Amino acid sequence: MKKKKKADKTKQYSLWDNCRYALRQLRQKEGDIGMAVCGGDVALGVLLPFLEAALAGAVAAILTSGRRPEAILLLVAGYVVLLQTVRFLQGHLRNLRFKTLFLLRIDMGMDFFRKTVWMDGQSLESAQGQKKRKDAGRNLYSGNGQGIEAYTKAWCDLVMQLIGLVLYGAIVGQVSLILLAILVLQTLLVSYLHTKAGKRAYAMEDEIEKKWGIFQYLRRETVIPGNGKDIRMYRMDKWFLGMFHGLIDRVCALIDRQQTGYMAAGMAEDLLTFARSMVVYGWLVREMAAGNMTIPSFLLYVGIVAGFGAWMNGLFGAWRQILENEKLMDDYRDFMDFGVVEEGRQAPGRPGRTHEIRFEHVCFRYEGSGEDTIQDLNLTIRPGERLALVGPNGAGKTTLIKLLCGLYRPTSGTVYLDGRDIQSLDQRAVFREFAVVFQDVFAFSFPLSDNVSCVDCGREDSERLRGSLEKAGLWERVQALPKGARTFMNKDLDEAGVTLSGGEVQKLMLARALYKDAPMVILDEPTAALDPIAESEMYERYDELVHGRTAVFISHRLSSTRFCDRILFLENGRITEEGTHGELMQRGGAYAELFSIQARYYKEQKTECAATL
Template structure:
């Protein structure tokens, strides 16, 4: 619905400009040809502006109601999905220490879109591999990840898990294999432990949640709180609830991924608000935490993922380069060009950081 909102906003702004122009034109004609006094001009201008603003605000509300209606309609459609019938013939995921995932001629086109967001992707993610997915915004990185997580189904081609099409598995079983961290980090009106585990009561292992929080870098924050890991987040349900900063929310999301302990870890630019150097350090620290698990790291900053086994460079919905950092730099192609453009900013950040340390 994004194009619809853009068109609506554009029409409203154009109408605002036209109405203002007509008001000023009418009043200026009245001043010069009808001898309208300055005091009357000011009064009529104020009244006209107030009326036009109220009218445009009224029209804006219609757009907001339409937007809310479409969003609710999408949510109701989601709730009405009959996944049990779709998965009646599914098989169990075979037990294994590690899994290999392969994209086979996978393409994806969004509903009513003219062009493919992802085209003819062939990519194998080996067991225990750390794969970096890089590229500019709109290159197809997030679409590839949503296909990997089976949030989307391929328009063409197939995705296999240890050689078996993932559509043969129950969604719930397949989802258990993954511990994703997305860009949008949601905080719920639960306590910190429940926000990390996404469980409550006897199902919640508080000691494990605390250990995950400490590993993710929240030890100092939790130690400063009277209730510790039992501290409620937000004040929606409890008056003594607290809020978290952007950086603390990112650490909470990482703690969630650690707690879930899936076979695959996926980080979809959860640190986009950080500077390049801070993001690089966070990715490397998190990579140490997950050990030998398979991982996919998505970033538009190339220095953040140099430690990965392989790097997949996307451009305009296609996989254009694949290899280690050293291999792609030797090729001197799209990756090398993008890395060299960004490198000056990494050096500037490192220089500024070292100067701060010297002053300190």
């Protein structure tokens, strides 16, 4: 196993490293054709302005060449045809480049999704992982004008502008090195001003992003239907509106400061350009008046000098785009490097058969927590055993389950699967050995059959699907649905979709676990949303549900643990009591005390109901 480094802050990459990364992605995703399209666009992007700038001088040279009118007309027509042909090809390549870079963004989005669903759950679930994933998404899903698409386009434009500047500078240098020095000096001064403005704007991006994130959170909360009653009952509308105004004002102020810096750099550029033009054009006019320069040459150099300014403006525009998207590139790459990547892992032995799970001095601490949730835990779960985990809220039961099935990695200690460190095994192969129903159940907005089988509609085993739904007690409900097992859940993807009740969703997740037919079954509060009758029926069928499997069962209702071979009572991440229900009741410890409290509560509830009737 190879672990990638984790950092509390976003890793920053150098400008040139991000450039190489973007070009490498372009070549890998779009191939040599994509590279050729971008290269051709750069080449024609340099040639076309040069032909346009030289048009007046070329026509003047042809007219004063002394050739016959027919030859002059043919030469001028040929030049115009060449110019239009290059213009057409450049426009076509520009459209192809737009398409290529758009596809690059889409293809990198697939890498992003693959990383999200394949990376280890512990890293993804952490607050750090969630923030990194959210920030990385902005590199792909902020539109054509931001992120990887705009970043790669800006580098292509930057190369084009640099080549144009060098070409035009070489032409000017043949006339006068002093003129070239003036143009270069102005370019360096403007470059410094724009770079300084870009760095100043870049330094404000973190605060803008933070404020914008708060704004987006508030916006989402106001449109959630379930929140509407609290907002109205407690008159929170004023609070929300006040927060909206404050955040918008702050973000606008920061953006205004960014734009002010760019505007100041632009005004300085205009002044320097004016001064440069006065000097350069004055020199050209003097040279022509003195007879040192012909009219065609004068027209050519006027176009070249004007074009030099256009190249310079384009260069700064591309540079600004690069700087504005640097952070988005850093965020994306930081997420793609984050978490654990599996390399060369082996599959578990005895796949599809019951396993022994052993914890040796296992501790686990959540990110940012000051103490361990699981503390020095030692435990062996025997093959085929039915084990119950009970204890108060926050005792670490669900965390223990995630460690057991390999979703979490111990902070210290080792979890063994059949004597082998579970972290040394292929994670996906380990997951195939477990069927888990977690406490927080939900249904994806897919067809019901997809939710149970976890394969595309029509590829599931229909007999196994029906058997799983029957054992989970949901088959009759499924038969009553408009399209049976093909009915979509919820209304996100199909307006005719059906929303199941909490208890029905819990049965659906139980059916999913049964369909998987894994040798290890873990049920985390499997009856929390069931009514008493449905709960009783499920307990009666429990032996049938877990027959031939190792089963771990979590419940707050201690009366439901009697059918288990062994009961573990957890407190503060430690196993404080262990035994059968009868043994723990005779011991008279925390388990017996909690069981007695629950029994008395249910007895009082029953008495109150009888009195009411």
